[in-house]
Amino acid sequence: MSYLKLENVKKVYNNKVTAVDNFNLEIEKGEFIAFLGPSGCGKTTTLRMIAGLESVTHGDITLEGKSIVGLTPRERGISMIFQSYAVWPHMTVYENVAYALKLRKLKKADIDEVVQDVAKTTDIVQYLNRYPSQLSGGQRQRVAVARAIAVKPKLFLMDEPLSNLDAKLRVSMRTDLKRIHQNVKSTSIFVTHDQSEALSLADRIVVMNHGVIEQIGTANEIYHESETMFIAKFIGSPASNFFVVNVILEDGEVYLVHDDFKVQFNGQEKDVLIKNYLDKSVVLSIRPENFTVNKGGFIKAKAKIIEPQGSHIIINTDIGGEEIKIVSDLLELESGENILLGFNDKVLLFDSETEKRIK
Amino acid sequence: MLEKGHVKEIIKSPYLLLVPALLFYLIFWFVPVATSLYESFTTISGKVGLNNFILVLQDSLFLDAFVNTLIFALLSLLLQFALALGIAVLVNQNFKGSKLFLFVILIPMALPPSAIGILWNTGLVESGWINSFLATSGIQNVLEALGILKGPTLWKAVSGLEAVMTLIIIDTWTVMPSVMIIILAGLQNFNEEYKEAAQIFGATKWQAFRDVVIPIIKPSIVTALLLRLISGLQVWLIGVMLFGFNNVPFLVERIVYYTDKVRTATNSYKMANAYSIFTLGHVFTVAFLFLRVTKDKKEGAK
Numbered sequence: 001m002s003y004l005k006l007e008n009v010k011k012v013y014n015n016k017v018t019a020v021d022n023f024n025l026e027i028e029k030g031e032f033i034a035f036l037g038p039s040g041c042g043k044t045t046t047l048r049m050i051a052g053l054e055s056v057t058h059g060d061i062t063l064e065g066k067s068i069v070g071l072t073p074r075e076r077g078i079s080m081i082f083q084s085y086a087v088w089p090h091m092t093v094y095e096n097v098a099y100a101l102k103l104r105k106l107k108k109a110d111i112d113e114v115v116q117d118v119a120k121t122t123d124i125v126q127y128l129n130r131y132p133s134q135l136s137g138g139q140r141q142r143v144a145v146a147r148a149i150a151v152k153p154k155l156f157l158m159d160e161p162l163s164n165l166d167a168k169l170r171v172s173m174r175t176d177l178k179r180i181h182q183n184v185k186s187t188s189i190f191v192t193h194d195q196s197e198a199l200s201l202a203d204r205i206v207v208m209n210h211g212v213i214e215q216i217g218t219a220n221e222i223y224h225e226s227e228t229m230f231i232a233k234f235i236g237s238p239a240s241n242f243f244v245v246n247v248i249l250e251d252g253e254v255y256l257v258h259d260d261f262k263v264q265f266n267g268q269e270k271d272v273l274i275k276n277y278l279d280k281s282v283v284l285s286i287r288p289e290n291f292t293v294n295k296g297g298f299i300k301a302k303a304k305i306i307e308p309q310g311s312h313i314i315i316n317t318d319i320g321g322e323e324i325k326i327v328s329d330l331l332e333l334e335s336g337e338n339i340l341l342g343f344n345d346k347v348l349l350f351d352s353e354t355e356k357r358i359k
Numbered sequence: 360m361l362e363k364g365h366v367k368e369i370i371k372s373p374y375l376l377l378v379p380a381l382l383f384y385l386i387f388w389f390v391p392v393a394t395s396l397y398e399s400f401t402t403i404s405g406k407v408g409l410n411n412f413i414l415v416l417q418d419s420l421f422l423d424a425f426v427n428t429l430i431f432a433l434l435s436l437l438l439q440f441a442l443a444l445g446i447a448v449l450v451n452q453n454f455k456g457s458k459l460f461l462f463v464i465l466i467p468m469a470l471p472p473s474a475i476g477i478l479w480n481t482g483l484v485e486s487g488w489i490n491s492f493l494a495t496s497g498i499q500n501v502l503e504a505l506g507i508l509k510g511p512t513l514w515k516a517v518s519g520l521e522a523v524m525t526l527i528i529i530d531t532w533t534v535m536p537s538v539m540i541i542i543l544a545g546l547q548n549f550n551e552e553y554k555e556a557a558q559i560f561g562a563t564k565w566q567a568f569r570d571v572v573i574p575i576i577k578p579s580i581v582t583a584l585l586l587r588l589i590s591g592l593q594v595w596l597i598g599v600m601l602f603g604f605n606n607v608p609f610l611v612e613r614i615v616y617y618t619d620k621v622r623t624a625t626n627s628y629k630m631a632n633a634y635s636i637f638t639l640g641h642v643f644t645v646a647f648l649f650l651r652v653t654k655d656k657k658e659g660a661k
Contacts, residue, residue: 051555051559052559053555053558053559072558072563073555073558073559074558074559074560074561074562074563078559079559079560080555080556080559082552082555082556083552084550084552086550086552086553086555086556088553088556088557088571088574088575089553089575090574090575090577099557099560099562099570100560100561103560103561103562103566104561147560151560151561
């Protein structure tokens with residue numbers, strides 16, 4: 001039985017705006033889950049419904065087999081890190097961490113033990129007597145983490161916890177969060193709009209768009225086996241490239257035909273293409289690193305702009321009027337050069353109407 | 360003679376920018392206070408001493424004025440704080456029609472003191488709007504049937520503490536909105552995540568309010584209450600408008616009385632000045648005590 005289960009969860013604001021719809025998710029104990037999506041996709045609303053800060057319009061949420069819908073936040077045994085950290089400014093770091101324990105009427109000595117312990121874990125021992133205003137953003141973030149793990153929650157919720165930090169700190173905090181997660185083995189849900197955070201932190205990622213789940217899967221599944229065009233477009237930097245191609249059958253072989261190229265297709269989707277998509281157009285999606293450059297390709301193009309990234313370059317080119325981005329290790333390539341492109345078999349095909357993957 | 364460079368330095372000096380404000384304070388603040396101080400410590404014959412203050416202490420209404428002022432300031436402060444906080448929290452819920460509600464609540468703030476005096480005068484007289492409201496709404500009959508009232512109430516036929524209470528209620532009606540609006544501003548700047556965090560970490564709604572909301576908006580509350588406390592200590596006009604001079608004495612009412620009403624004796628002018636200085640000290644002391652009590656325990660931290 002799953003640890004946390006969301007069944008057909010729906011949230012409607014003011015009887016008209018549907019923020020989340022048909023949300024189904026099962027989480028195992030100890031898992032690290034990320035809710036990923038553009039702003040306004042309903043990821044934070046879902047998190048707040050789990051926390052009890054937002055009511056559930058329809059559906060059920062169960063934790064350890066018991067429904068928590070209708071319980072107040074304090075009755076749910078959860079903890080949360082907020083986007084603004086919400087570290088109380090009028091309390092010292094020590095008081096911030098100890099507040100929840102005081103409310104539970106723990107003995108002073110026991111509270112002290114827990115506070116010292118989590119302060120060590122989060123590396124804030126030397127700040128315990130300071131006020132939040134005397135701390136930097138990263139230190140405040142640590143206080144929020146310390147406060148959240150001190151209560152030994154059943155669920156550890158994080159609402160864009162890294163978005164207020166500068167880029168460098170964000171990456172190191174990310175590693176810290178993962179380390180802390182591995183140490184305390186808490187079941188965690190992490191909301192973010194930053195794909196690199198989701199990909200690097202989560203065991204499984206829930207990609208959301210317009211209030212519904214697009215796909216649930218590991219980082220690899222989501223990146224290499226994107227279920228929808230939205231995900232292929234949203235995940236990856238640069239994102240996937242799309243070509244509208246026609247499917248034709250010649251001498252028993254399937255060909256994908258584009259204005260600028262024609263290529264034989266031998267992927268596992270071949271049978272489905274013959275069955276449903278002959279003489280129709282489909283969308284071919286190719287990740288930037290799945291192109292081959294000047295290695296016996298079949299698409300002639302010109303490298304318009306080269307963006308050096310140190311370890312690799314990003315080539316901007318133009319195929320059939322579409323802007324295409326290619327990741328290549330040909331560091332010597334210069335803009336304006338003619339290139340010959342091909343691509344490997346790690347391509348995805350999407351139905352051009354439903355935008356769902358053909359498989 | 361000043362050297363050229365030196366003159367330039369003076370002109371460039373930032374202190375020069377303070378001159379207009381300094382002049383304003385000198386003329387409109389320092390001169391009157393200094394005059395008042397001088398007048399209060401000298402007799403008509405020019406003898407320096409505490410003579411005027413002794414006269415003040417011997418004023419048969421001094422003690423009443425002192426006690427009434429304190430009761431008025433403290434009780435109206437408590438009542439206005441409780442009401443203002445409650446209403447500010449209510450308006451901050453953003454319920455349907457809360458904007459209109461806020462507008463209606465703020466109306467008394469727009470009325471000048473004399474209009475308020477007239478408004479309540481017409482209400483408190485025997486055939487005023489308060490009694491006619493009670494009669495037409497039937498409340499009068501109910502109260503009479505219960506034996507609480509016998510005939511129309513004579514609201515203005517009160518004295519002492521009852522009169523002070525009446526004034527506290529009217530003052531609250533008048534100025535509570537200004538306290539409320541400052542607290543509301545504090546609440547609207549309040550980051551809801553602080554409260555939500557408290558609730559997540561085990562606080563009930565009330566505990567979250569007491570332990571997190573109130574301490575965080577405390578600067579707004581202290582500011583609002585300090586302003587109210589000071590003007591509460593300076594009450595006089597509404598008391599005079601409703602009950603006349605000498606009936607419900609306050610410290611500032613005494614100042615006005617001895618300045619304006621008793622012109623014949625030169626002594627009275629001296630007494631008014633002594634009353635002024637006394638009130639000044641009184642306001643300073645109470646405000647200082649208030650700030651001490653409400654001071655944050657965290658020193659140096661922002």
